[in-house]
Amino acid sequence: MTILIIDDNLEVRLSIAYFLEDQGFEVLEADSPTSAKQLLSVRAVSLILLDMNFSRDTTSGEEGMSFLRWLNKQSTAPAVICLTGWGSVALAVQALQLGASDFIEKPWQNDALLASIQQQLKVSQRQKVRIDRAAKHPQPQINTSQSYVWQCPEIRNLEAQLARIAKTDASILLCGESGVGKSHIVEWLHECSQRAGGPLVSVNVGALSTSLFESELFGHKKGAFTDAKADRVGRFASACTGTLFLDEVATLSLPLQAKLLRVLESGEYEVLGSSETQRSDARLICATNADLAQLVARGEFRTDLLYRINTFVFELPPLRQRKEDIVPFATHLLAKHAQRYQMATKPLNEEVCAAFLHYPWPGNIRELSHVMERALLMSDGTHINLHDCQLRFASTPAPSYAQATVSYSEGQTLAELEKAAITHVLTEEKGAVSKAANRLGVSKSSLYRRIEKHGLKNEG
Structure with missing residues (x-):
């Protein structure tokens, strides 16, 4: 697996490169989006680690966004994990809307970075296997040609x-x-x-x-x-x-x-x-x-x-205002992705349906489509479960729990918001990690990594 690091800071590139090479990855480096575009024209990579700010400015993330827009126009595009020292909820939402797979703030934790890389490579590999299998062994397709009929x-x-x-x-x-x-x-x-x-x-x-x-x-x-x-x-x-x-x-x-x-x-x-x-x-x-x-x-x-x-x-109203359509349209999108990958579609369990209705959907229909595609590829059971969906900005998705009192204020970083949400839910669940992970829409191991990342071990 080949990983491309795009960052104008030589020390950052070397630090990540040494770590990833120790994990068995081949690593390529580029000091700017322009250099990366030239490199990608002659080399195929499995995943990109993208810094969001380069020489022109230090905080807006626009140079990273511009590269993501360019990447979206290419015939084949690897998964992208964004890295930045100036993270914010708004910047993370915009990056994910443009197709980024994950968003990690600097300074990063090596274990968390490696976990994210392995997860994205796993999704990419499953996509490749399904597409190759569909090309070699065509199967009768589910009929999803009929347009979805909106209920709103x-x-x-x-x-x-x-x-x-x-x-x-x-x-x-x-x-x-x-x-x-x-x-x-x-x-x-x-x-x-x-x-x-x-x-x-x-x-x-x-x-x-x-x-x-x-x-x-x-x-x-x-x-x-x-x-x-x-x-x-x-x-x-x-x-x-x-x-x-x-x-x-x-x-x-x-x-x-x-x-x-x-x-x-x-x-x-x-x-x-x-x-x-x-x-x-x-x-x-x-x-x-x-x-x-x-x-x-x-x-x-x-x-x-x-x-x-x-x-x-x-x-056009945002998806969060179309409550009656969220779950039916998610099922429709799931069937379309199942047809694409020659897979059997799966029902959503009740917890997923409840979480979807309470999730704000900052990326609207585009985000819902990405969530359903990822859930289909990551799911190993007979149903789509909440941890398969990986909702990015959910604090307390299920209605059976009290609403979170975590609020966002101008200037608050994504890491600070995440830490506040985790602390709040862990406190309500009296330190029960399994229950907290379920409410936060992440796996138990993922929550443990975040607890360690934010130094919450001694606070729960």
Whole structure:
């Protein structure tokens, strides 16, 4: 097994490398995300240990997030464990939403790090075995092609409204937290539209740099700038006769908003390096998890651009507000993952159902899907149990217990929040580790590791 360490601190890399090599792993090192991308182009790795902050700043984690976004676009991506000395709940949630498998704060405990690595490698190995087995021995598949029917009245009302405008070319703005399913709504709208025969082109504008924005959206001619070695078709041209989906539109800077506004107002644009005016023939759908009204009030988003993209505005509620759908949709996702891995689906036990209803689901539908995939692969019994699910930010998931009084305050780190939750539950359970682990949604051995990590041995 080969592990890649991405960290700009040489001492950190050497410390982890020596430890992992003693455990029998092959270790590669990179001092920046750029170096790591070059290395990954020629070497396959089993797992990545990713620092979140590099040379440009020390606390935001944005460089690590940018690397995770890049990794998500690759055809094959190894598991990622994030390491940072500036951990917070918000940063951990965002990293997990972008596909990270775990989030560990510095300074780390070697035993805890090794346990996390072994767990992620175990999941990856099971995924590989199931996929290889499915390729060699195809089996009759469970029919999950039928779309899930939402029970939440708010979502059903939303679907009815969307159905009325799906066949039009009206611009649509979808709002809601990250992971609530905006991209799935876009796919459905495109399939129901009169442009279903054309392409659906999706662009995460938040991932586009200022220098490449025009080239990506409008295209360029060979020689238009230094690195333009060939003609490139822009996204507006690619979406001709179809649908163009611009995600994270609120992240655009004001100069880029002005460039986008021109083509939305006139339907006209020029390819970089050409004086010939092109016309756009694409239906526009935008999405954001930001409050655009607040951004407009602060002068960070153009009012005229907002008017161009919000002919119809729809707000998708977070998963925690769709209580009647959480357990049925989890079962639906479990069946889909079982079909993918050629496995038999399993029922959720009552404890899991109760925990799911009380869990806040910060990553929404995306997180629920990841949880069900992981639970299916890790489960060894006839049912999905709570310790198979590994809910990340649950303090007291089951309703049969008193609600935890642990609260989050601004500036509190993930480690401090975890320690407070463990201390609270252990106190309520009078030091009974098995019961506390059950309430916290982790295995008994995992809780013991966390007790040792936080120095709670003498406090219970």
